[in-house]
Amino acid sequence: MAIKAENGRKNDPQRTQENILEVATEEFSTHGLAGGRVDAIAERTRTSKRMIYYYFGSKEGLYLAVLERSYRKIRTLEADLQLSNLEPEEALRVLISTTFDHDEAHPDFVRLVSIENIHHAAHMLRSEAIRDLNVSVIETIAGILERGVSQRVFTRQADPIDIHMMISAFCFFRVSNRYTFGSIFRRDLSEPTTIERHRTMIADAVIGYLKA
């Protein structure tokens, strides 16, 4: 048994799973669910394909885990904002900037959501975990709008979900459609000056809408 190399394997389930998820996130967000290859993921992992099936059962199981992990990461980020002690308009600007910066910084997440939409959100529907996460955003927005209206800074009675959609739409689209948009209009949406301009723009538009 002299051959038995000095590989010194250590069992570390958590690290193994996390490692798989990291690699899988990249694979799926780049190639989609059908386009992503389990073998390709396994190869770039510290471990083997066997482990993928050991922990996640199937390709779809892995994909779902990747999706959940991505959503969980945002929740943590969003929940840390302390907006109730800010003036309504300022609070909204901070929230918008946060969403904007998040999408800009996490194209992987944006792509996964796009992919999930192509599949009619079939996987998300099966996961209650994900659904619960975004509810808090709506509550936050609702609070800001109420304060704004009662303080007469906002004149329009708007639906919180609509406002959230307006914000998401702009922030998301910039990232999700970066390539086709950039290709058609020869404009690089990830240029610093463009990013700055757009960040202000979406905030101005939303607040302008609420004050109209």
Next chain:
Amino acid sequence: MAIKAENGRKNDPQRTQENILEVATEEFSTHGLAGGRVDAIAERTRTSKRMIYYYFGSKEGLYLAVLERSYRKIRTLEADLQLSNLEPEEALRVLISTTFDHDEAHPDFVRLVSIENIHHAAHMLRSEAIRDLNVSVIETIAGILERGVSQRVFTRQADPIDIHMMISAFCFFRVSNRYTFGSIFRRDLSEPTTIERHRTMIADAVIGYLKA
């Protein structure tokens, strides 16, 4: 040769190609490029898989043809608008409504664009045809904005491409992210009352932004 059935085959290249493209559009927009199956397309066609390769060379060739066909259809629609005799604000509202209604009526197109973005717009880059189409929209918007500013209805000097993006983002997102958004917030974005509200909302927001 009494067996030789009454199939009465007619050679009709144009109809055959169009038929393939129709079916392929549905297949690719539903399952993506990697997820779409050539065999599945062939089955639902009046013709056979052989013909797909005869006319389009490869799966990717077929996909590109589908993409080009979708873009060509919009151009025709957009080009028919006569906006120069309308007041700037009214012209913009008409343009926004048209974009809104188009995306709402053509989820296939929206999905194909999403898919193309997942592939970094790699196929679109190889097709000059597509790029040329959307330039006219920007010229239209630029004209409206100029007239609006000189007539003092719009106070803000805005970039036409930015405005186009703002409009596209909202109209596109409503359709592209319909499923994840609907799943999280239990809201059906294709409900008539919701559609009406959103159509007005995006127009108000854009115009409000230009007047701020």
Next chain:
DNA sequence: TAAAATGTACGAACTGGTACGTATGTCAAG
């Protein structure tokens, strides 16, 4: 010693693409 974690090798089904053969249309020559 048993359960959890991991590695290796392999198989069965799927899937893009093609080889081969047949039918249809066209057009010029008879």
Next chain:
DNA sequence: CTTGACATACGTACCAGTTCGTACATTTTA
């Protein structure tokens, strides 16, 4: 107006490579 020859249009059956998933064996850990 018929014939025949050639190009285009089409159908069937099949192949070869890929890809998800697993059987089996082994090591680590408690």
